[in-house]
Amino acid sequence: xxxxxxxxxxxxxxxxxxxxxxxxxxxxxxxxxxxxxxxxxxxxxxxxxxxxxxxxxxxxxxxxxxxxxxxxxxxxxxxxxxxxxxxxxx
Numbered sequence: 626x627x628x629x630x631x632x633x634x635x636x637x638x639x640x641x642x643x644x645x646x647x648x649x650x651x652x653x654x655x656x657x658x659x660x661x662x663x664x665x666x667x668x669x670x671x672x673x674x675x676x677x678x679x680x681x682x683x684x685x686x687x688x689x690x691x692x693x694x695x696x697x698x699x700x701x702x703x704x705x706x707x708x709x710x711x712x713x714x715x
Contacts, residue, residue, distance in 0.1 A: 628664055635662060636691065639670035644694055646673020649681050659686075667691050673699065675709035682715055 627635065637657075639650035648671050657666075665688035668681050672692035681690035695702040 628662070632664055634665045634667055634688075636667040636669060638668075638691075642671030643669070645671055646677075646694055646699075647671050648673070648677045649690070651680075651684065654684075654686055657686075665689065675706040678706055678710065679713055679715070682710075 637653055639653055642648070642650045649668055650671060653668075666686060667689045668684075668687045669691035672678055672681070672690060672695050674695065678690050678692065678695070681687050695706060699705075
């Protein structure tokens with residue numbers, strides 16, 4: 626429905642995982658039928674380390690990830706995430 630209203634991207638955020646740093650709740654993807662989305666999907670909620678970002682960015686159904694916890698509350702989170710993503714060619 627939101628795609629038909631002109632939405633250019635969709636952000637899915639796990640409120641259960643938000644702020645935990647335990648990783649993305651990829652089970653939420655099971656609620657979205659394959660091929661349904663024609664706009665980019667951004668995933669958020671639970672990213673606590675750069676490996677969580679890589680997991681999301683490597684998933685074929687996820688176009689981008691969003692985090693605040695890692696970048697704002699984890700010491701050197703931004704620096705470490707940038708290094709890790711660069712090493713992984715992202």
